[in-house]
Amino acid sequence: MPPKQALMQEKKFADISTAATPTRSSEQVSRPVPALTIVSHPTPHRAGERLLLGSLSSGGSVSVSRVGPDFVRPGGPLGMPLADTFLSRKPLVFERTETGGIRLRVEEGGTQVRVVHEPLVGAREFSAEELAAGIPLVLAERIVLLLHLAPSIEPDIPDDLGMVGNSASTRRVREDSTRVADLKVPVLIRGETGSGKELVARAIHMRSPRRAGPFISVNLGALPKELAAAELFGARKGAYTGSTQDREGFFRAAHGGTLFLDEVGEAPPEVQVLLLRVLETGEVYPVGGHAPVSVDVRLITATDADLEDRIRQDLFKAPLLHRLAGYEIQVPPLRDRRDDIGVLFHHFAREELAALGEAHRLDSASQSEPWLPPALAVRMVRFSWPGNVRQLRNLTRQIVIGSRGLPGLQATPRIEQELDAAASPIPKRSIPLASPAPQRPAAAQEPAPSRRKPSDVTDTELLEALRGTAWDIKAAAERLGITRPSLYMLIDRSPSLRTVGDLSTEEITRCFRECKGDLDAMVQRLEVSKRGLQRRIRELGLTES
Template structure:
């Protein structure tokens, strides 16, 4: 979605919104679940006229399609819900004789005024407890796709990322991907590789935050035999493993000063020195880096080298947080639900049902999920979808179990004024002292985010280092090192190699679990 600052800077020319944006309705939930993601542009409101929502109008279609269908649910009234443009901007919603209408979780009686800012975030409309629509601004495009480059969604923010990937993919320049934790930065890196000049070569993904500091240089650049204590044989290193392909360095802000200096040399000269080597090795690698940190702030604090940032950021791509692309949530949930149902052999649940059947995705639940702020972004949505699907096996519709209820209730709904895109680059402010965080609250945040420490620390309002210290002091937190070989092997088998699911069940850090799995010689699917 557009940044709210853009809307407030631009004067309103006609209709209820800003130039270049059109009010729209996107289907978030429908008894025929395949219809999720269909949309209608409310050109009437743009032109200053009234628009109506009923069983028979308007017609919803996939973006780019010329064929549309009405909502057509028999429980919806033929008496429309009316939408009228406001003179001062925004939309006025007027209730007809339709069954219960709920706006942003509150029953609608009479009418409700929506400011321009509310539509920037998006407003949920729940109709007859069966259909959920999102009223929001869109930036129409001549060509829109539902799923391209492996990225699910049709929002302007996702289309922008796709466009930027294609602009730089075939250029042999380093790319820096910025975005909050869980937004899908590695997905963007893989798209860059697959559409780049080195797509026939390997794609090697390395999380710098997961590398032991003392071994990071040898892990990346390789090492000669005898280069350090314990180096009984030569080590290839990730750079040489990625020769002719792409090396993706996630959490690049975690690189030590030593590694930063070595990375800078590679970017400047195309050469590297394996640890203990006296002659350089030429590299033929496309480097893609990612971070959720504010590197400019780290430069000011002396923690990151400015020349390295300038070299890494040959081109920058910002991946939007889920709260800035709420219209994509229904499509993403459907995408993840299909994956889970296929693994369970129950994909038939997504097939068309009788018109009067109970929706598999209840409207109240869909509306609630859209309004949730998703601090863990797409990764958290995928975990929640998995829990919903597995926890609802054998039931006619999805339902929320007590543990998931606790997670969804832990944070308030999305703020009506979303942060600007630039603000997501900043490190979250520490508003609390670690001593203010109870052990119970810490455990709840860790479980809610699948032991993703960055997301959990953001929720708790403390730094990641503070969270590490709290975990060390807690008797309830165990690490991957505490797990026996048998526990890991058994969980690996039960979870079919799904490391994220293993992390949740074993309640340990995903990164640390990945290291243990590699040490045991197990290979994830």
């Protein structure tokens, strides 16, 4: 096969528009590289920002901490680091493995990381298959990143098409829409139900020379079969029972503009014949009429059906498919563009809050608890989304309305169960490449302490347990063999210990500055509960300058 033909076959759709986006040389063709995309962040508008890990392909490594490197919105000129004070300055280190995967190392004392529900200890390797599927990483229970593959070169495509998202597949749809927008050729849009096919059709219309003309949207699946021809092509008075006046028809209503026919695979046989004729001649025959009527219409059709299979079953005419598919655009399902889920959710949430008159809830959220809770963000990223973007929008509306009057978003148990029921498999368990401490044989393991009475715990034991667990309340309670409520009670009664409530604003502020916002260092110095101290820092609005 000649090289040119091979290239055209590999690239499914040829660029036939003289007004298309600039072509790139073979050296500039984008290749997929590992990337990190923000799904949830304490500053909501940062959802969708991305960090490309392209240097891993050359054998290097990438270190990510709260101070760098910058995450940038695709197509944007400037970015900024994660910049959350609850993340450690000690970086997460990403490296390439010999098998083409990614190794993530967490330094001791660094930011806590979860892979879905599993805490990451030491290091973990992700296979190429896992990268292709996308892996949610939760940092310090505040930021959710998606580790996935993204194009190394982003095409310079206008973002004014009304399509939300910056995944590779979304940008590919933008590119295809821009290429064909100024032409009159028919366009066939394929994609699953709820994936946004009509949005693509409207984007093509709005960037075409016909933008000032009408855009008529018709769902063929919703038209009664016996009336479909009359609805599309018009009808003369008396052409059928109940026809008391002339009917214009959708084709003539769209004259000078665009007609969008959704679910074209459901068109009855007689309608298919008439569609083929209007595509060939530019004329329609109204039902009951004897003279053709010329129409100037750009036809865009869409389907979620396998038209080739319907042709094999004699349910769809092959010549009609060839006519409709002057140019094809494939709209991806939401599960194939998981890096768009965070920005889509925030977009829909903003629309719902604006309708409720509560947009300030999203605009004012910053440096506090993440507005989109990490657990909910992970559930959404892992969900299979059979209803695609339409389902995400509906779910967003339910969550926003169900959270009215609450300080943050909260999904109901039913929604959580729905998301968990159709989730992708949890990634494999971590590979502990750097275990914190060697495990002793089972016979030498210390038995777990039996349950004790709080009154049996001395003040010295209490202090040693808290210091030995870096003031981790749960771990200290387990070491002492008491419950956490009992531990809190002992701390309150201890003459040697303080609680967060005993600390003055000046003491916390001074310690925050001296420790440069390192929460672990502050806990060691002040000897108070980490969670309680974290809460006070948020209340005081302390951020590292």
